[in-house]
Amino acid sequence: MLKVKSGDLDKLSLLFKRYGKSLYGFYFRFTRNAELSEDLVQDVFERVLKYRHTFRGDGKFVTWLYHLARNVLADHIKKAKRAGITTDIDEKQEVLADLTVPGEAKQKEEHLLLMEMALDQLSHDKKELLLMSKLQGVKYKDIAEMHNCTEANVKVRVFRAINDLREVFLKLQAKGINI
Amino acid sequence: MNSERYEELILDYLTGNLDEVQQQEFETLVATGAIPAAELEATQAAYQAFHTLPDPEPGPGLDAKFNQLLATEKQKVMPSGPAFSWGDLWQQLNIFLSPAKFAYTLVIFFTGFLVAWLAFSPKQRQQQQDPDVKMLATELSQMKQVLFTTLIDQPLAVDRLQAVNISQEMTNADSRVIDALFNSLNNDPNVNVRLAAVEALKNHTSKPEVRAGLILSISKQDSPMVQIALADLMQALQEKEAVPQLKQLLQDESTNELVKDKIKESINVLI
Incomplete structure (x- = not known):
């Protein structure tokens, strides 16, 4: 640079x-x-x-x-x-259904789509945090710098966001959303 | 506070960032049930699922838009003509204040004189005009020469750049001009002037000494843009003699990767 x-x-x-x-x-x-x-x-x-x-x-x-x-x-x-x-979440769900996902077993495909939907339902901050942590080359230390907090703080927040994601995912699965 | 500490540990475990001490602590916590195994598994599954979500594939638009952006920016910074776009006004001001302006004005004046002479010359045009026009044309060419030599030594890069550009308009390839161009190519501190010198020297590549000089210049350059320009020129000229110099540059560690790619391409074309 x-x-x-x-x-x-x-x-x-x-x-x-x-x-x-x-x-x-x-x-x-x-x-x-x-x-x-x-x-x-x-x-x-x-x-x-x-x-x-x-x-x-x-x-x-x-x-x-x-x-x-x-x-x-x-x-x-x-x-x-x-x-x-x-x-609108509903709008996004429509778009999601068109997502091209590497074609494997239908179940896995559904699994992934549900995950994406769950991700969409998270609050903006949690979603941003998770996606940042997924970005290439980013460490928690970096995220901490960007958010002006401690690394420990970031880790705790990511942990909680992951669990929130899981909860939403399970809810969606339970609802039996048809893809 | 405790739970936060556990959460931190679990995340470090999931990202594989536990050091030995932490690893021990973690295993103990799990073994004693302080961190419930079932919950750990669930979080782990969610974490892995999230991190293995495939990245959305961009279409060709992504690269295309970036290339467009880069090209536009490069144009702004490295224009093909003598004018710098964002500094247009600034440059005009420079020319206005430049000490070489006077010499330049003389050239314009002379050209105007030539035109006026042609327009208002006496009745016996056919016989008298040709030698007169020739004389004026010669004088104009000489003026350009003077202008070139004046501008090429100016402290402002803008003036030196103009000098190089003027040299392209000169019809007779004076050896002094060529020497001066090589001097600019090899020694001018401003990269734009050096690049313009490469351009100007393209007009003289029919001369073997010019080609030799250009080949020698390859190893003297450290600006990637000039290196690429020279490699390009050698490629266009099918100048096989350049290959050793190009190879040397290729082996040099400090050479930019993009330049190396260009050189490899050129060498392949030449061999």
Whole structure:
């Protein structure tokens, strides 16, 4: 990243290759919209370029990147709220059914879809936290830095989020949701 | 507080981050039932399920949008012409204040003079005009030469860049100009000037000494963009003599990965 800062813009491609897909997945799980997710990823890298002069190089690039990513997400949500766009769960469930999942046993497929649905039902903060922890190259220490809390705190929150996820999953399973 | 401590431990266990001491502590807690095994299993299952969720696959749009973004940004920073886009106004100001402006103005004046002469010259045009035009054209060319030599030594990169660009307009490839271009290529502190020098020297590659000079320049460059530009040029010229120098650059550890890829490509084309 320091090379990008000093003008070697092509280096950014390497960073994009490394983190782009992961970021896309992150946004997709919030928006369930491929095009929008692509745009959001582009926004992030736009900001990386725009603010490259502010990258001090004393911290990890990944932390800085995901910090920007969180801001992009937050800004998008604010905009969506203002525009009155619904974040209706039912709508999202429809989209979910179209998700292409690596074709294996139907049961496993259902399992995965239920998991995704459960994820969608979590609160924004819990969902964000879990998805952040899933992102490539992110450690709990990094998340702690981003949230301005202790690493221990992050771990506890992740633990609780995982359990919440499990509970929702079981509820959905019990309801016998038809995919 | 206790439960939080357990939760932390469990998560560390799940992520495989327990050190020996913690591992012991953890095993004891599970054995004694302080951490119920059933709950642990359930959390573990959920954790693993979550972390093995396949990542959504992006379409081609993702890469395409990024490449577009990068290309736009590069254009802003590294324009093909002598003007820098965000610094357009700034550069205009520079030219205005530049000491070489006067020389440049003379060139414009002379061109205007030439046009006026052609427009308002006396009746015996056919016979008198040709030698006069030739004379003026020569003078114009000489002025460009003067301008080049003046600008090439200026402290502002913008002026040096203009000098290099002017050299491309010169019809006669003066050896002094070529020497000056090589000097810029190998020694100018500004990467844009060096890149422009590569461009300018392209016009003279029919001369063997120019090609030799370009080959020698390869190992002198440490800017990736210039390295790539030179590799590209060698490839286009089918200049096999460049291969040893290119190989040397390839072996150099400090060479940028993208440059190495480009060099490999060029070498493959040349061999």
